Amino acid sequence: MICVYEIIKNEEEKRKFMVKPEKLIENGIRLDGRKPDELRPIKIKVGVLNRADGSCYFEFGANKVIAAVYGPREVHPRHMQKSTSAVVRYKYNMASFSVEERKRPGPDRRSIEVSKVSREALEPVIFQEYFPRSAIDIFVEVLQADAGTRTAGINAASIALADAGIPMKSLVSACAVGKVDDTLVLDLNKDEDNYGQADMPIAMTPDGKITLLQMDGHLSSDEFKEGLEMAKKGCLEIAQLQRAALLEKYSSKIEGESNE
Amino acid sequence: MICVYEIIKNEEEKRKFMVKPEKLIENGIRLDGRKPDELRPIKIKVGVLNRADGSCYFEFGANKVIAAVYGPREVHPRHMQKSTSAVVRYKYNMASFSVEERKRPGPDRRSIEVSKVSREALEPVIFQEYFPRSAIDIFVEVLQADAGTRTAGINAASIALADAGIPMKSLVSACAVGKVDDTLVLDLNKDEDNYGQADMPIAMTPDGKITLLQMDGHLSSDEFKEGLEMAKKGCLEIAQLQRAALLEKYSSKIEGESNE
Amino acid sequence: MICVYEIIKNEEEKRKFMVKPEKLIENGIRLDGRKPDELRPIKIKVGVLNRADGSCYFEFGANKVIAAVYGPREVHPRHMQKSTSAVVRYKYNMASFSVEERKRPGPDRRSIEVSKVSREALEPVIFQEYFPRSAIDIFVEVLQADAGTRTAGINAASIALADAGIPMKSLVSACAVGKVDDTLVLDLNKDEDNYGQADMPIAMTPDGKITLLQMDGHLSSDEFKEGLEMAKKGCLEIAQLQRAALLEKYSSKIEGESNE
Amino acid sequence: MSNEIMSELRKDYIYNLMIKGEREDGRKFDEYRDIKIDTNVIEKAEGSARVRLGDTLLVVGVKIQTGTPFPDTPDKGVIITNLELLPLASPMFESGPPREDAVELARVVDRGIRESESIDLSKLCITAGEKVWMVFIDVHVLDDGGNIMDAASLGAIAALMTGKLPAKRFDVGEDSPIPMRDVPVAVTAVEIGGTIMLDPSLNEQSIAGTKLTVISNQDGGISGMQKSGVNPLTTEQINYIVDAAIEKAKELRQKFLEI
């Protein structure tokens, strides 16, 4: 008899301390008071770090993430250089204290996958060919996790790239749609993620191109299509907040520079 | 009180689920019906993989191994290059599901040693000086293990090298001899390996040069010498099968190319 | 409920098998018979290894360490080269059998820190600028540990550097001072380290420059200053023994060369 | 450089074929390459399958042992999926820690099985809170001819459907089949020049930039999706792929995974 608990528990945040609520939606209202198509509150601060070339602090409900961008800069190790474009790297990392049960520091399989799909969500909007042989490094640090950290990270990273002055075709916005109590809902919170029937994070450019799409759970083909439209609307809302935050920083430099 | 079970159990295949038979040889016949100097059935398929430059599937009793060769090709990392000859690399790997108790993926100390002695068993026949600054990579994957995987791997790798067109002085053939119930026997099966008194794998060129020799257990000096002769005979039998398999592939390309 | 015992026990030598003595000093005399300002017996052998460019075996009470120096030599990997000076590297390693409870082989956080501060203790006296693009490698192997291994290692390494002919401004000498039973004492032994109130290792050049200083425990500001003076006196005593050992080797090469 | 030129030429070639409505191996856009699934190929594993999908070859082995359940699911068994892109399968796969591709493939195969609830985890419980079945699904990729994802998914399900719980060996009763209750099937598509193609070959996959995998169940519902690669997709493309994938999954399930 062997125990793989050690391996597994670092993979996914555990639900040890939670109890399943009886209903997740009552009279069309979710447990945290939102309507099905409503996003959680969002708080954005641009340029919160001094050393990084660009940075952004992003709160998405109880999620707290910070993104930093360095680059274009030299590539180490050299053999990772591309001769005709920049290499984009994305490192998603959860702080040990960001979840209920302490996470062991360092990358696990989940964070490797999240880093990969997040990088692919942003690459299409970056003019990589402008910077051959260089690297654009994106670091996303999750300080508190509450379902939706990968979408929060992409939203933050997109702003941090702009803050770093990296030439981009557009911003990228991300949010999830899910199914709970047989109803499609936008932007799952932790309980809805744990006890819901489906979770589908997407990322999108303002003109509707999908750059990230993942899905887990159970959806009919029609539900999927309806959900995709709901998520796209959510992304457009977020895009407006992202633009507003960037504008605010650049219109009133004094205000936005240092205090978080 | 500490437990090193975790460390150890990845080192060697465990015998947890087996029960020692009362006798391993009865009336001169082994439990699997073989005579003492008889090999297990052998099945060989040459060129079973598309991507590799050369490949071979080899069944040796219940052992199922597959060998692939890539090269001569560039060496990474560079500092491993040799200026006057090719570097030969050999990676022996057991699939997690190849043994009774699941093996944790990745190299352990046993597979490092097996890779080293197997490489040394093949290097003498490869014209390495023809390909300075390049690598010849041999990969052996054990899909099912039943005592004798290192010799099965060398037999398969030898054919895969030929299939890849690597210039060789000769083939290399390998099998083990052992002692069970005080009798010398050729090509131990799993039970004989676990409950026997000695195990001695060898590899040999057709002209009788020994390129691999290991021994564990208890043998008198005379038994050793007799056993070595028995193993050499086994190797010669295998060499004939190896040649036949290669011939078959190159005489009837249609038959031997794709179906396993 | 989780158990981090595995992680931790490799970090620090454990005290599992010891029992706290009632008094550590009685009538001004320590349990091992020393006066408060007395060092443990020291035994030094210079040039004990053949392959290394310089070496030294150093016993400091029950501590047994051996230091080897290689260099100046090529730097691998290349990107660690410095264009205007040598890079000094220091690797402190405890043998698995050097402590009561077997230590798992390989570096842990403690040995990484000890290696860093020990390297910094020696760098000021090495003429690094004489050897641009090269490496000076110092290896310290602890064969037996009994409180004070880092200072023993620095003392040994300092001699090994001289033995290797590395140009140095001076030797470096190191010892600890501590507080036990409210008394300042020089050069803590294992019991005094485990049950004492403070431990402060220092390293010093003969002209009184401090190149290593660490402190754990509880000291008043005055005790600290007094302790620092006591440690400096200890270092001067050790410096004389270091010089004597080097002189002995170079005056009577026959005697000092090979036998340990 | 020569690699880049080769890649350009291949791209032109496949693109020009596509304009004429063709693929390099003569298939229709929604047609799979030949599939051959053999099960119980590894006798020492509790379940196993060898899958050929065109030039792609892989072996899935399922090992099953007893173990302790997770504290938060004391009455459920455990599934662990691992996938190795062995260096013998392609000159691109090097030895060392698993690349991000291998991690992604393993996790998508895992979610396909887990989220579709194809295994009844509560039937893997032996003694609640103490002892459950741990199902290790290991995918060994031996030859990379493109679309490893679908081959791995087919192989995993085939191995599970023909596998058994080794209760006798662990002294907890009689052997029994692995408790399956659905048959998820992954279908992967690429988009090249505005055209959607299922089951991309190695060449098609290498020029397409982006794959979309849709995993669907017996009831036609979707239990997993994964977009992989840097090119964006439009909503129309995605919806088209979803419908095509559900259709194709039914066909594959019927043909290859009927018990």
Added chain:
Amino acid sequence: MSNEIMSELRKDYIYNLMIKGEREDGRKFDEYRDIKIDTNVIEKAEGSARVRLGDTLLVVGVKIQTGTPFPDTPDKGVIITNLELLPLASPMFESGPPREDAVELARVVDRGIRESESIDLSKLCITAGEKVWMVFIDVHVLDDGGNIMDAASLGAIAALMTGKLPAKRFDVGEDSPIPMRDVPVAVTAVEIGGTIMLDPSLNEQSIAGTKLTVISNQDGGISGMQKSGVNPLTTEQINYIVDAAIEKAKELRQKFLEI
């Protein structure tokens, strides 16, 4: 090369200022940069603090769980301190295993807490020999503006002082504060051209070559010291720093760490 020239210029600049009795940011030699400490910033952690010290920014999170005690201290809880120099905090910090600087910083913070006996470890015992509280202190450095040591130490103590033992969640009684009995404060100094400066900025620290950290307690005693860097120090310099550090620690404790 250009880096080396920049470094030379910076050195000259700071050195010339020092001769005039000035620092680049206008501070006095024994003056700290602005400090801002916010606690309970991570609701999921049992204790947390965000510290700004000039341009340096870090977050300390304290997670507390039950675990088994060490065999040699069956009636004592366990503290584990970890510090990560995240690659977002500086172009100098790369991903990968912790650098020796991070290991040193973590160990000095850890010893500061442990050796000062600021946490009463025997009050972390739940059932002797069986179950104790394990206190994980994780320091995440987000922006490196110099003197991470003092910021980390302030943050760790602030997080502990405002944290709680989650007894309810682990079903071992009612939540209670972490049992603190002292408030160690780290003060770091550098020596530049014979002048001692407290709280070095990134530039000051980079040209100084050596830092000395002194950790002192409420009673004015010293509970930890660490010299870090290759330049030697004289006894006079060390003694001066010790006195200045004890004085400054009192001021910082009073201002920022009064409960």
Added chain:
Amino acid sequence: MSNEIMSELRKDYIYNLMIKGEREDGRKFDEYRDIKIDTNVIEKAEGSARVRLGDTLLVVGVKIQTGTPFPDTPDKGVIITNLELLPLASPMFESGPPREDAVELARVVDRGIRESESIDLSKLCITAGEKVWMVFIDVHVLDDGGNIMDAASLGAIAALMTGKLPAKRFDVGEDSPIPMRDVPVAVTAVEIGGTIMLDPSLNEQSIAGTKLTVISNQDGGISGMQKSGVNPLTTEQINYIVDAAIEKAKELRQKFLEI
């Protein structure tokens, strides 16, 4: 390049000596270099030995603790052998994970002890299925002068023969010797230009290409063999070495390992 020339010159030199029936250090072909074995050199280890074999120097430490037995051998103790080629022992040994040479040496030493049944594992059982003695044999190579294999093997046996089970410290009775019942001795030979030489020096070993180690027991039987290196051997060479090794092992055992 200069290394290759040096290596050629050395090869010529040793080869020419051999033709004259000589070795570089004046030994006969079947003669060992000076051997010095000191035991109990590490007081904190339960057994230890320092071995000098010519220029080769190593220390073997044996640590013994209680632990749980393997499920399949509930009434037997456990031996674990480790060998480190420390970077101080040779310019060729770098820090990092153990090289394949170190792994091979450790495993051959281990098999020599294990397969010869020199330790009575059943006497290492304290409580069947629960508690057994775990014997850790650690070989630290300090100076590589060639033929580490034989030195390590001598050291391991010497350390075991003079070691003890620390029963008192673990509160399971009185201390007693490690239960030995045989004394395996490894003898290593190389072949250079058709001549067999025992106990190769560093130079001899570096030009020989292949070593053959034969481990034999008190009764003259063989309990382990390992060919290491790329040159093939003939049956005659092997048989000659086997006989010479068994003879030499008797001599070494008598001279250095009599209790």
